[in-house]
Amino acid sequence: MSVVATNLCGIPLRNPLIAAAGTAGYGAEIADVVPASRFGAITTKSITPESRAGNPPWRVTDLPAGMLNAIGLANLGLDRFVDEVLPGLADLDTVLIGSIAGHCIDDYVEVATAFGDDAAASLRLVELNVSCPNTATGRLLGSDPDALAALVAAVREALGAKPMLVKLSPGDSDVAGLAIAAVRAGADGLTVANTYPAMSIDPETRRSRIGRAAGGMSGPAVHPIAVKLVHDVRARLAAEGLPVPIVGIGGVQSWSDAAEFTLAGATAVGMGTGLFVDPGAPRRVVRGLEKWVLRQDAAGIDDLVGGFEP
Numbered sequence: 001m002s003v004v005a006t007n008l009c010g011i012p013l014r015n016p017l018i019a020a021a022g023t024a025g026y027g028a029e030i031a032d033v034v035p036a037s038r039f040g041a042i043t044t045k046s047i048t049p050e051s052r053a054g055n056p057p058w059r060v061t062d063l064p065a066g067m068l069n070a071i072g073l074a075n076l077g078l079d080r081f082v083d084e085v086l087p088g089l090a091d092l093d094t095v096l097i098g099s100i101a102g103h104c105i106d107d108y109v110e111v112a113t114a115f116g117d118d119a120a121a122s123l124r125l126v127e128l129n130v131s132c133p134n135t136a137t138g139r140l141l142g143s144d145p146d147a148l149a150a151l152v153a154a155v156r157e158a159l160g161a162k163p164m165l166v167k168l169s170p171g172d173s174d175v176a177g178l179a180i181a182a183v184r185a186g187a188d189g190l191t192v193a194n195t196y197p198a199m200s201i202d203p204e205t206r207r208s209r210i211g212r213a214a215g216g217m218s219g220p221a222v223h224p225i226a227v228k229l230v231h232d233v234r235a236r237l238a239a240e241g242l243p244v245p246i247v248g249i250g251g252v253q254s255w256s257d258a259a260e261f262t263l264a265g266a267t268a269v270g271m272g273t274g275l276f277v278d279p280g281a282p283r284r285v286v287r288g289l290e291k292w293v294l295r296q297d298a299a300g301i302d303d304l305v306g307g308f309e310p
């Protein structure tokens, strides 16, 4: 067995590298450029009950240390995803993770009910994108521990036995507190984290460089912040006796970025912006991790998870 093989919430992955939600299309789009078999898993873009056109352009801008985006959850909507896209994803040679988004609990429950159904058997895990504004309160659904717990508990019931990751929003000051609330409410694992609230202003036009005033920052700029979040979330969960797996995401471009996440406590590692920069990166990351595991004299990468020594 490969030294980088792992297991996420009971689902075997051939390696820990996951194409991050929204950066690989629905799954088939990235497979046109990078063979799906290079990834341990691919996460779909977030699906909402109704189709969404997304935000006006520009939705993405390049910055010196990463990317600022305000996509606005553009997607086909649940029915068309299940009828037109999902059947074509069943042949991808990797694990598929279905991402769910919405603006109220009912939205998530509707998508989770469909994703828990036999017709969606090719989605082996589900990830909740909780970085969405709640239409009732205007606050992010994932920014208040009680609201997050209510959301996760409702989805847990709708989803049945399928493993559920909750992808935390890093804008909140107590991300570990949100992690604990999510796990107590039924999350099987956590993804840490989504993009970071950010702005970029063109001084000549005095306007935003994207179609909205603010967006989400990703790429190398966020990497050290995300590594600390993974470390802190893992430590707080362990202290509470809630040792669930964590997917570390933020700024991975190289094997050593991924290895940092492993040592901080991540069972698997997402890559988003890095896929736009270099489609060859997934292969380099996985090969680099294999050599690193051997250099560390470990039997497998799982033995290095949380192996950071202060």
Ligand SMILES: Cc1cc2nc3c(=O)[nH]c(=O)nc-3n(C[C@H](O)[C@H](O)[C@H](O)COP(=O)(O)O)c2cc1C
Residues within 6 Å of the ligand: 020, 021, 022, 023, 044, 045, 046, 060, 067, 069, 071, 073, 099, 129, 167, 193, 194, 195, 217, 218, 219, 220, 222, 249, 250, 251, 252, 270, 271, 272, 273, 274
């Ligand atoms: C263009 C773009 C689209 C994204 N769409 C989604 C999405 O649909 N759902 C989601 O949970 N995260 C989405 N994300 C966030 C990524 O999955 C990831 O958490 C973030 O980009 C940080 O990782 P990175 O630095 O490797 O890009 C998106 C990010 C980008 C750059």
